[in-house]
Amino acid sequence: MPISTLAFDINKSWRLNANYTVQENVFGFLYGYEADFQGLFNRKSYMFLKKGKKSSEKKLRVRIPYLGLGCLGLFFFTVIFANVISPHDPYEGDLADSTLPPAWEEGGTTRFLLGTDMLGRDVLSRLIHGSRISLLISVGCIAFYGTLGVILGLISGFSGGRTDMIIMRLADLWSSLPGIILLFMLAAVYGPSAKTIIITFGIMGWPYYGRIVRGESLSLKERDFVRLARVAGCSNLRIMVSHVFPNIVNTVIILATIDIGGIIVLIATLSFLGLGTQPPSCDWGLMLAEGRQYITYAWWLVTFPGIAIVVAVLGFNLTGDWLRELLDPKQKLR
Amino acid sequence: MKDKQLDTENEELLVLKDVKTSFFTKKGVVRAVDGVNFTISKGEVVGLVGESGCGKSITSLSIMRLVPQPAGKIVSGEILFKNEDLLKKSEDEMRRIRGDRISMILQDPMVSMNQLLKVGYQLGEPYRYHHKVSGSLREMCIGLLKKVKVPAPESRVNDYPFQFSGGMCQRALIAMGIANGPDLLIADEPTTALDVTIQAQILKLMKDIQRESRSSIILITHDLATVAQICSRLLVMYGGRIIEKAPVKTFYKKPAHPYSVGLIKSVPVLGRPSGRLYSIDGQPPSLLDPPSGCRFAPRCTQAKKPCFEIYPPETILEEGHKVSCWLY
Numbered sequence: 001m002p003i004s005t006l007a008f009d010i011n012k013s014w015r016l017n018a019n020y021t022v023q024e025n026v027f028g029f030l031y032g033y034e035a036d037f038q039g040l041f042n043r044k045s046y047m048f049l050k051k052g053k054k055s056s057e058k059k060l061r062v063r064i065p066y067l068g069l070g071c072l073g074l075f076f077f078t079v080i081f082a083n084v085i086s087p088h089d090p091y092e093g094d095l096a097d098s099t100l101p102p103a104w105e106e107g108g109t110t111r112f113l114l115g116t117d118m119l120g121r122d123v124l125s126r127l128i129h130g131s132r133i134s135l136l137i138s139v140g141c142i143a144f145y146g147t148l149g150v151i152l153g154l155i156s157g158f159s160g161g162r163t164d165m166i167i168m169r170l171a172d173l174w175s176s177l178p179g180i181i182l183l184f185m186l187a188a189v190y191g192p193s194a195k196t197i198i199i200t201f202g203i204m205g206w207p208y209y210g211r212i213v214r215g216e217s218l219s220l221k222e223r224d225f226v227r228l229a230r231v232a233g234c235s236n237l238r239i240m241v242s243h244v245f246p247n248i249v250n251t252v253i254i255l256a257t258i259d260i261g262g263i264i265v266l267i268a269t270l271s272f273l274g275l276g277t278q279p280p281s282c283d284w285g286l287m288l289a290e291g292r293q294y295i296t297y298a299w300w301l302v303t304f305p306g307i308a309i310v311v312a313v314l315g316f317n318l319t320g321d322w323l324r325e326l327l328d329p330k331q332k333l334r
Numbered sequence: 335m336k337d338k339q340l341d342t343e344n345e346e347l348l349v350l351k352d353v354k355t356s357f358f359t360k361k362g363v364v365r366a367v368d369g370v371n372f373t374i375s376k377g378e379v380v381g382l383v384g385e386s387g388c389g390k391s392i393t394s395l396s397i398m399r400l401v402p403q404p405a406g407k408i409v410s411g412e413i414l415f416k417n418e419d420l421l422k423k424s425e426d427e428m429r430r431i432r433g434d435r436i437s438m439i440l441q442d443p444m445v446s447m448n449q450l451l452k453v454g455y456q457l458g459e460p461y462r463y464h465h466k467v468s469g470s471l472r473e474m475c476i477g478l479l480k481k482v483k484v485p486a487p488e489s490r491v492n493d494y495p496f497q498f499s500g501g502m503c504q505r506a507l508i509a510m511g512i513a514n515g516p517d518l519l520i521a522d523e524p525t526t527a528l529d530v531t532i533q534a535q536i537l538k539l540m541k542d543i544q545r546e547s548r549s550s551i552i553l554i555t556h557d558l559a560t561v562a563q564i565c566s567r568l569l570v571m572y573g574g575r576i577i578e579k580a581p582v583k584t585f586y587k588k589p590a591h592p593y594s595v596g597l598i599k600s601v602p603v604l605g606r607p608s609g610r611l612y613s614i615d616g617q618p619p620s621l622l623d624p625p626s627g628c629r630f631a632p633r634c635t636q637a638k639k640p641c642f643e644i645y646p647p648e649t650i651l652e653e654g655h656k657v658s659c660w661l662y
Binding site: 071160161224225227228229230231232233234235238242243246247 | 398400404407430431432433434437438440442444446447448449450451459460463464507510
């Protein structure tokens with residue numbers, strides 16, 4: 001079953017069961033269990049955990065996506081402690097150790113838990129260091145185009161009229177440009193690298209964020225608190241920054257978390273196509289591409305990078321989904 | 335300038351001369367405010383009464399120069415505030431006046447506050463926009479909350495708006511309105527969203543504050559009882575024009591304009607069985623294509639021929655009581 005349909009079914013079963021318990025929910029392991037919080041979580045304080053005061057203490061039931069958070073935790077753990085936990089140098093290998101299978105296979109050694117590639121480099125170490133590249137590029141891309149999109153979207157939605165029209169038509173124009181072609185071009189001129197990817201997608205990605213932020217600010221600017229700020233003599237810039245923007249932050253955070261998963265896949269795809277990072281980099285997509293030729297007798301070269309991608313993407317998506325539910329004021333927490 | 339003679343003992347704070355505000359829509363020009371004249375003296379509480387869509391709110395937004403853009407536009411007229419024409423001021427100068435010299439209380443307290451910012455922060459905002467502030471305004475905000483009688487202001491400043499009740503939100507809004515000690519406070523239906531007991535409290539609070547600070551208040555409402563409670567003078571608006579100006583007592587005793595008479599008649603009186611309540615027949619005029627004569631003529635029971643042709647000039651009945659009607 002494709003993941004999307006699976007997620008949909010789980011979603012449904014979770015919603016239909018108003019009084020479900022942990023035992024009843026077969027998919028709890030994937031979609032998360034519910035936990036009770038007393039006064040620890042104050043939903044309307046709008047973000048993150050806040051110690052509730054007596055007056056505002058509330059009992060809320062919050063679903064915790066253990067699997068998602070677990071995947072994400074694992075991912076960030078490897079990112080932060082890559083140097084500490086990786087058993088070997090990811091770029092150095094001994095040809096004598098070439099294509100050793102994982103430890104539990106016949107012929108494998110415990111020195112290389114997940115085996116080695118054709119140059120004798122440790123797959124596990126490369127995976128661990130690869131997480132850094134994935135995070136760097138995806139966060140770089142999103143920070144780049146997210147900022148651009150939020151700024152342009154805010155200006156567009158808030159000013160309205162001609163400015164709005166120009167920015168939005170620019171966004172239309174922008175989204176009609178094929179990003180891959182631009183990437184080919186930039187890669188041809190500057191050489192394929194992580195920097196090229198970040199710049200290309202940083203430039204290309206903003207219309208998506210721009211449109212959503214514009215829509216939000218369009219509706220926010222008609223709200224009474226904006227009128228009140230104006231009546232109190234607030235300047236447009238200040239209204240945008242201190243009144244409209246905080247109301248959009250939720251959306252942007254959610255968008256970004258869900259987006260990161262997609263970008264990790266995209267980077268892997270580009271590396272696979274040879275447009276991304278270049279050897280001897282240990283990017284997951286590149287590892288997949290390199291291992292592809294040896295798939296018939298060295299299955300571990302493609303399997304483990306694939307699993308790593310799945311874990312990272314699943315972690316970001318499930319957490320993003322959870323955040324969306326949690327931060328959306330319209331969705332009532334039971 | 336007939337008004338001047340009447341208000342000789344008072345200083346004029348705000349004078350509106352033939353102000354016209356229109357909305358340019360696809361269907362045509364909507365004349366929301368069509369030649370409004372009135373004067374507000376210093377320290378005066380004036381009620382602006384009229385039915386929905388008669389131009390009350392647009393009049394107040396015109397004074398603030400905040401008519402919804404780009405469709406709305408102040409076409410002509412003069413708005414003299416302390417003898418300076420607000421319509422000739424630049425946007426930047428206007429911003430310095432808004433919230434400082436003229437402030438406004440909006441009608442829906444619960445949605446007028448930014449739900450994501452603490453009440454304490456929002457209370458300090460009008461002050462912050464107009465003064466250079468270094469450090470916290472906490473003390474000032476607590477003082478403001480005290481002034482509007484919010485209980486336990488020391489802990490309440492740290493609350494978010496959703497933790498406030500409707501009445502308390504309205505109090506906080508009033509506190510924001512008076513933060514800079516404005517000369518003119520425009521209250522746009524400040525009690526509409528509240529229930530009756532809270533209404534009375536808020537009105538009393540506004541009256542107290544006004545007595546203390548000597549600022550003028552324009553109270554926009556469609557509730558005649560509200561006006562009777564705190565206003566000294568009353569302006570009745572109909573179809574984008576002011577049709578009657580009167581001191582409150584005179585107005586309730588002998589309203590002059592047929593529309594005002596109808597208004598008074600349609601208010602139920604407690605303890606007097608009246609059967610079916612009086613109502614004014616017909617619909618308010620479309621401001622897209624207003625009648626050429628008196629706006630009220632099509633609904634008026636006493637309308638004569640000139641009523642449909644020429645708009646009646648203002649007639650002085652007695653001191654301070656003026657009416658635009660051919661009957662007088």
